[in-house]
Amino acid sequence: MKNHLPILIIILPLAVGFFILLFKKYIIQLSLGAIFIPLFLLLKFSSGFLDGNVIVYKLGGWESPLGIHLVIDGLSFYFSLLVLCAAVFIVLYSLYEETYPSSYYFYLLLSVSSMLGIIFTADIFNMYIFYELLTISTYLLIAYSKKGKSLKASFNYLIMGGVGLSFFLLGTGFLYALFGILDLPSISEKYLVIFSANREMILIAFALMIIGIGIKVAAFPLHGWLPDAHSLAPSSVSALLSGITVKIGIYCFIRLIYGIFGLEKYLFIKTEQFYLTLGSVTLLFGATMALAQIDLKRLLAFSTINQIGIILIGFGIGTKTGLTGALFHILNHAILKISLFFCAGIIIKKTGSRLLQDLKGFSRREPFIVLSFIIASMGMIGIPSVNGFISKFIICSAAIEAGFPLIVVIILIASVITAAYYFKIIYLFFDLSATSVKINKSSRRELASLRIILGYWTIYILTGISVLLGVFPSLGIDLLEPAVMSILSNFAP
Amino acid sequence: MNPLHISILLFFIGLYGVINKNNLIKKIIGLTIINGSTVLFFISISYSEGGIAPIFSKDISRESVQAMVNPVPQALMLTAIVIGVSVTALALALIVKIYEKYKTLDIQQLLKGR
Amino acid sequence: MVLLSSYGEKNKMKSSNIIKTIAQKLFPFILLFGIYLILHGHLSPGGGFQGGVVLGTAVILLFLSYGIEETERKVKIKYLSIIEVSIILFFIFIGVFGMLTANFFLKNFLPLGRTGQILSGGFMPLLNFVIGIKVAAGIFGIFYILFKYRGEI
């Protein structure tokens, strides 16, 4: 069983997705099972990965550069755990949100499976194909409601995503022309020899791939698709996109930078500055834009851009502390943003409006949801006792250690702006001056009580986890220790 | 100029179409050109002078293997072509749906009519 | 767009007897060619994808010459999606079968045979067949759906 672990984790959601499409029965049970069984398998063998073991799976039994390989090392273990855990919450919340037909769960399972595929693969072209599958299932999820606006958002994402992945493919072509292989570990073995002869070509391949993935992670000038796509999707899908799909791009960043392009210091020193600039600009831009929004989910989408900037800064610093902070912030942001989007989903369902001004006096109606929202936004701002503070603090201390005091100032300014826009919402929650609280007439009474409990308790559990991680950060940091180790050793086996 | 350069040129011509054209279908045409250019790029990096297709038959003996071109990019491009077809088809379906809702294909008017 | 709109008004396709007859006569040959390409995919230029496209276009030709109603009667379209889903499940099953018998996912579990014969190359003809059916169904499906639900333009 342990030998086949990587392929089982990828193929189970894929096969079950098709299965529910064919039989259209036991949809929820099967899709929950398709996520729980891989999660269980992963946790069962987790002690091995935490000790730094690596599983290499040869698809078709072909030796190293001939065939495609799947690798689970510390980093892929960390990310796959993140994806699977988030997927559990998202499926449970989707049960509350609406009675979705089989096609929704099909898209959801396929996007989960393709994310796991990207995480485990050690082959660039395979990464590209899985990314394409992920993007296609994302288009379909964004446009799931088939409303005009979400169709436009989906189309916009399709164009941007298609161009981005073509850039990635062209970069892959340059790499293949130079190396003659597509396997990441084999490329990194030959990298130093080839780099000295073909400096410009490698630089271009690097630039093309970074542009391609930069579109996917919505780094500053390439962010145009994100606010629409993330805000117009159904709330559960928004949580999926903002919480984990964006992070997959960051994962590819790490793989490519630390696995290939960072091996030569000449390139890496330059990109370090590049990252810090990119991260800071993305951070400030996301924060300022979020301040100007009047739509709740759009605000949260811009907040994602803001937090992506912090994560990029963490990787730009590049020391052990910086990487720890960045990886921990990925986890924290996933938890907080998923719970925020779930809260937003409940708020929109109760008030029937997405506009901030209609939130007035909401604390009277759903005090616990408002409390969860406040805790999650405290995490986003970086107030102590919630997990977001810890990771921001680690990144700031890493910046001081590495001699970038300006970065700390930028993060602090952005945190103040973040505080401004979240406090604006919280103020509206407690603004009881509104005489009549807007009530959505079609507030669903017919919903079975179990599903309401599911919807609310996913949020409470997520809030509980975020507070737990804020009080005992070592719980999360122990988990990402092997990931940092494998990054710092440049994924050497 | 050789096919490598031409494929890069085509890539950016397609990108120009995607960025500057206002009609949604023209944007998709740009995307298709981009996809075609990457296919051309992959095929031309595997070409070797006097190369033959990497397929054995009765006329081609096992000794002529040295003249054969690298089969990997061609196999990769089979996959990339299918993906291109899928994305194009999906985009066209979206365009049909958008046209049904807004009765226009012009991106400026679509952006206005939020 | 103009062409399609004039289509929509009449809502019925008209084509001459010449086209109908030629399409009818050509149909089996195109089908045969597609099957040939699929079966010889591991021996000669061609393969599952190319053969599948040829098969798909054969059905599209029939479709174009006979019109939508008649083709719907001939080709059972409601089974199309079932075929597609089950063929992908079959592909995954081939992979899992390789995992069970030969210990690697998608590993060849059939004997390689004598090179040059149809039944050689292990599971390659099988995969070619699977991909051929899938691509034929996919190409025809894309065409059919875009055509049938093209919207009121």
Added chain:
Amino acid sequence: MKKYISILFLITITLIIIFSINLEFGKPINLEFANHYLNKGIEETGAMNLVASVYLDYRAYDTLIETVILFMAVYGITFFLRREK
């Protein structure tokens, strides 16, 4: 105005990339693994068509995902365009 800026930008990038390509057309480099496919392909996979041997045996996993993508496209189109009554 925006149009001219983008044209200028794209031309610059194109020229930069074109002038820094130092691959010789017709003389691919680093062919050791390509030669492995060519020399050992028949023995290892039993196919005369080496493209098919790469497509269906060495990299069959890619092909699996590719068929899934094609299905997603077909299903997505049906999903968008079908009218529910």
